[in-house]
Amino acid sequence: MTVRFGVFVPQGWQMDLTEIADPIEQYEAMTAVGKAADAGPWDSIWLYDHFHTVPEPTMNSVFECWTATSTLARDTSRVNIGQMVGCNGYRHPALYAKIASTVDVASHGRLYAGLGAGWYEHEWKAYGYEWPELKDRMGAFRESVEIVKKMWTEDAPVYHGKYYSIDKPINEPKGVRRPHPSFWIGGGGEKVTLKLVAKHANACNVGGGDPALIREKLAILRGHCDTVGRDYDEIIKSTSIRIDPAWSKAETAAKVESVVEAGADYVILYIPRVAYDHEPLLTFASDIIPQFA
Template identity: 40%
Template sequence: MRFGIFIPQGWRFDLVGIDPSEQWNTMKRLAQRADEGPWESIWVYDHFHTTPEPSEEATHEAWTLMSAFAASTSRVRLGQMCTCMGYRNPTYLAKVAATVDHVSAGRVEMGIGGGWYEHEWNAYGYGFPEIGDRLRALREGVEIMKQAWETGSATLDGRYFQVDGAIVRPLPIQRPGIPFWISGGGEKVTLRIAARYAQYTNFANGKLDEFTRKSEILRDHCDAVGRDYSEIVRSTNNNIVVGETEAEVKDRVAAIAARVKPYLSDDGFAREMSKYDGNPAVGTVEQVSEHLQALGDAGSDYTISYFPELAYDTSGAELFEQKVIPELS
C-alpha cells in the first residue's frame, strides 16, 4: 500500500488558535516533515469556506499551496482532494498545473471532481448547477486539460467550455501529462469519466463495503470503454486517530472535540464529531492496521490519511509512521 497525508489548511478547523501570520509556517513545517518521512504524497482540499459549516476562520487556497509546497519540498508528490472543476476555467487550470509541475520538478497530481459545497459555490458567484451539469462540465474540462498537456494546445466547442487553439506551454515535465485522479463515487457519470481518463480514483472515504461495490461498477465502466481496469489505482481517504491503547484514542478524540467545539454550532459540532464515532480508522494501531489491510485486500492500493490533530500534535502521525506504514507497505 502507498501512503499520502493531508496537510492542515484550515478547512476542517484544523488551524484554529494558530495566528494567521503563523499558519503558513505551520503548513510548511508539516509538509517538510512529510517530505523527510515515509509518505509518498501530501494533499490539501480545494475549498474556500470551512466545513461542516462556514465561518470566519481561515481556509487557505489549494493551488497557491501547491506552488508553495512545490518550492519548499523536494521529494513528495503534491495533490488536491479534489480540485473543483467549476472553480477555475480548465484551460487556465491546465496552465497553472503545468507551471507548478515545473516548479516541483514533475511532482504534481491533478485531483479533479465535480464539486459539492453549495454554500461556497453561491458565495463566490459560481451559482450551483445541477449535479448532471457539474459532471458533464467535469468531463469537458478533463478533455481540455488532457489535450493541453499532451499537445500544448486545446480546442473544444463544448456545452460548458469553449476554447479555440489555447496555447498551454511549457508542457508539463511529466509525460504525456500530469496524472488524473478522478475523485468521487458517482456511479453513472463520475466513475465512467474515471474509466476513460483516470490514472487514479478516490472514492468511498474508507468505507469497505462501499469501496468494494463501487470498484465493481468502475470495472464495468472500464469494460464498456475498453480500458484495462488494472491500470487504474484505486485510493481511499481515511480520517485517522490512532493510539497505543483505546484509552489514548479516547483522549485524542476528546482533545479534538475540545478544540473545535467553540467554533461550531451544536449541529455542526455533532456532524464533525460523527466522522470519528464508529470509524474503523479511529482506534489502536492494531485496529487501524486491520482496517487498512481489509481495504488493501479489496484493492485499495493507496490511502490518504487525515490526522485532525496534526497542526498541534504530531505524535499520532509518528505512531502511524512507525507502526502502521511498515506493516502495510
Template identity: 40%
Template sequence: MDNRKFLSFGIKTGQRYSTHTALLDVWQEADSIPVFEHAWLNDHFMDLSSTPPGPYLESWILLAALAARTQRLRIGVMVTDNTYRHPAVFAKIAATVDVISHGRLNVGLGTGWSEQQHHAYGIPLPPPGERVRRLGEACEVIQRLWSEPAVTFDGSYYQLHEAPCDPKPVQKPFPPFAIGGEGERTLQVIARYADIWDCSVATPNLYAQKRLLLESYCRAIGRDSATIAYSRHIPVDPADLKATLAETRAFLEVGATHIIYHVPVPASGNILRRLAEEVALPLQAEYQ
C-alpha cells in the first residue's frame, strides 16, 4: 500500500517545566517553516518522572493561547485523555479552539491510562475495556454535538438531554479526530472514527503488524483505510539528526505517513531549521 501522497511532518512540545513564552517561540518558528504542517501538545497534568513534579501547563487552555498566536499550523493535543473531561464539555472546549484557530484544529483523543495522574486528581480510572467503550461513546457524542442543533443521548456511560453546542466548529462536518492506541478493541474504535491514527509501539515491525490489523477492521466496516493518516512520534536529539532521519525512514517504510517530531523547548541551536533541512525536506523529496 502506498500512502505517500499523504506524507506530512509536524512537531510536538511537552509542557514539562516550559513557560508559555518559550512554547510560543517554538510554535511560531515552526509556523514559519512550511514543511512543518502540524503542532501538538500533550495532555498531562503533572510530570510523571520527578518528585516534586514541577510546573506543567494545562493543555487545552495553552492550545487556545497558541492558536491565537499562530497562523498556518494545524494544531492539537496528542492525545486528550477521554477520562479527564466529560465528552460534552470537551466538545465545547474543542469547538471553541477550532473557532479561535479559524478551523485549524485536529482533535486528539485516547482512552486515558495514567494511574498516577488519575489518583492524584481524584479522577476515576475505569478498567481498560470500559475505557475503550467510553471512548467509542465519546466519539459519537462529540460528533453529534458538532453537527446537530441539540443532542439527546442515552448511552451506557454518558447521557445528554437536548444539549446544544453553539457555536459549532468552523470545520465541516467537524474537525478530524486523531486517536491513539494499539489494542485490538481500541483499533476497532479507530477504524470507525479516526482520521489520524497514532501508534506508539516500540519497533517498525510491530507498527506494520498493527497497521495491518487496523486495515482489517476498516475492511470489516466498509471503510477505505487510505482515508486514515498513520501517525508516529519520533524523538529528536539535536546532536544526532542522522539517527532521527534513520528512525523516520524506518517507520515510513512500514506505512507511517504523519510524522511528529518531539522537539526540545526552548528550541536552541537552530534545531527546527536543521530538522527541516536535514531530515524533513530530504524525506519529503524521497517519498513524494
C-alpha cells in the first residue's frame, strides 16, 4: 500500500510558538515549516481550527485557521493544505463552503477542506458561541455537511433544516477540484460522523494513531459504506500521530507501520518543536517516507 503523509505546521495551538516573542516571526516560523514541506515529498500541511491554546487557555498566540490556510496557499506551490478539522460551530455552513471554495481557487485546487462537530467547550463560550448539547451539535453537523455539498455542487441550493436554512445562495466560483473541493470529515462517531463519511466525504480521520481504534472505526465505516452503496476503497483513511523526537528511526517507522497495518493509508504527523528545528521534518522525509512509497 502506498501511504501519503502530511504534517501540522506550528500554529500556536499546542504552545509550539512560545519561544518566539515577535508575532511576525511566529507567523514566519509557521510559514517556514510549510515551505520546507512544500520542498519535500510531503503530500500536505495542516492546521487546527482553534482559538485558544491547549491543554489550557493561555495568553499566547494561536493563528486563525482559515486565514492561515489562505496565506499558506499563496506561500506554497505544491502541497495540499488542510484543516484537521474545521469546527462546525464557528461558521455557518454556507459561509464555510464559500470560504473553502475561495481558498481552493487561491491554492489552484490544493485545498483539503476539513470539517468536524467541534468539542472545545470553553473556547466556544469565550468567543460567544452557544454550547449545545451533544445531540444538537451532531444534528447541526449533519445538516452542515449536507449544505456544504449542496453549495459546492448546485447552482441554486435550497435547504430547510432544524438548525440551518439556505435559500438559493450563489457560490461562484465553487472551486477548482471536481466534482468539488476535497472534503475531509474528522471524528469517529459511529452513529453520525462515520455515516456522513460514507455518504459524503473524500476522506476521514480516525483513531488518533491508535491501531486498535483505527481498526474498530474503519470496520464500522466499511459497514456504513456497504449500506449506502459506497466504494470503501475510494475513501482516504487518515490518522494522526504525534512523533517523539527521542524515537529512533526504527521506532518511528514501526509506529507508522502499525497504523498502516490497521488500515490507515494517510498519516498526518505532529512534530514537536518543528518551529525551531526542521531537522526531524527533513529526516522523516528522507528516511521514513520512502519506506512507504
